[in-house]
Amino acid sequence: SYELTQPPSVSVSPGQTASITCSGDKLGDKYVCWYQQKPGQSPVVVIYQDNKRPSGIPERFSGFNSGDTATLIISGTQAMDEADYYCQAWDISTAPFGGGTKLTVL
Amino acid sequence: QVTLKESGPVLVKPTETLTLTCTVSGFSLSHPRMGVSWIRQPPGKALEWLAHIFSNDEKSYSTSLKTRLTISKDTSKSQVVLTMTNMDPVDTATYYCARILVTGAGRHFDYWGQGTLVTVSS
Numbered sequence: 001s002y003e004l005t006q007p008p009s010v011s012v013s014p015g016q017t018a019s020i021t022c023s024g025d026k027l028g029d030k031y032v033c034w035y036q037q038k039p040g041q042s043p044v045v046v047i048y049q050d051n052k053r054p055s056g057i058p059e060r061f062s063g064f065n066s067g068d069t070a071t072l073i074i075s076g077t078q079a080m081d082e083a084d085y086y087c088q089a090w091d092i093s094t095a096p097f098g099g100g101t102k103l104t105v106l
Numbered sequence: 107q108v109t110l111k112e113s114g115p116v117l118v119k120p121t122e123t124l125t126l127t128c129t130v131s132g133f134s135l136s137h138p139r140m141g142v143s144w145i146r147q148p149p150g151k152a153l154e155w156l157a158h159i160f161s162n163d164e165k166s167y168s169t170s171l172k173t174r175l176t177i178s179k180d181t182s183k184s185q186v187v188l189t190m191t192n193m194d195p196v197d198t199a200t201y202y203c204a205r206i207l208v209t210g211a212g213r214h215f216d217y218w219g220q221g222t223l224v225t226v227s228s
Contacts, residue, residue, distance in 0.1 A: 001169040031212040035153070042202060042221055043153065048214035086153050090213055093166035095143065097153040 002091035004098035011104045018074040020101045022087030025068060030089045032070040034063060035097075037084045046085075047072060079105050108132035110142070110203050110219035117225050118193050124224060128186040128203030135181040136161050141206040142186040143215060144177065146199040154199075158206060159186060195226045 004024045012018040022032065032050050035043035045054055047063035060075045074081055082105045087098040114126035133140055141160035147153050157167045157177040167175045176189045186203060200223045204215035
């Protein structure tokens with residue numbers, strides 16, 4: 001089965017840029033999505049199809065995918081962005097998630 | 107307004123079969139660019155994709171769980187049902203259903219239910 005690997009945690013200062021990586025074999029050949037999950041809430045998609053933002057998601061969220069690594073970039077990180085972030089890709093007909101990254105804004 | 111709502115038992119015993127229902131509104135399960143997935147999350151742990159079903163009845167299952175899972179839909183009732191056999195305490199988790207939206211060559215989960223916590227214990 002296809003595996004996606006994320007760092008367990010990332011820290012960033014308010015106003016700075018946060019980068020969260022997701023790695024997988026030839027991940028650049030697949031479309032990657034990113035989901036934000038705050039405590040006690042259901043996940044919300046923040047990036048789909050590598051770099052597209054759904055309506056209502058701030059412009060500070062962007063994505064990039066090439067080679068074996070996809071990256072979620074949050075520019076000008078705000079306190080409200082503190083959450084768990086999960087990458088997800090479609091592999092043939094399955095849809096595995098990464099292990100998640102806890103983003104701390106401090 | 108798109109909504110998904112999970113329902114089912116909050117407590118099951120080991121070896122029992124779990125049956126969960128996802129009732130959707132605001133879209134049709136016959137829409138050619140939409141499907142529904144089940145995803146679970148053990149307490150304090152990561153999301154785990156379980157299965158999905160599309161309007162043409164295309165189904166797919168997690169490789170590690172496929173012998174225990176069955177997904178089906180009743181379009182007239184706007185419901186997607188997941189059964190998981192031989193439940194074990196490690197299956198204790200919040201179970202979510204989510205809508206899959208097909209956009210061009212890609213797919214993503216654009217709407218999620220609130221989730222339902224299922225505990226496996228004797």
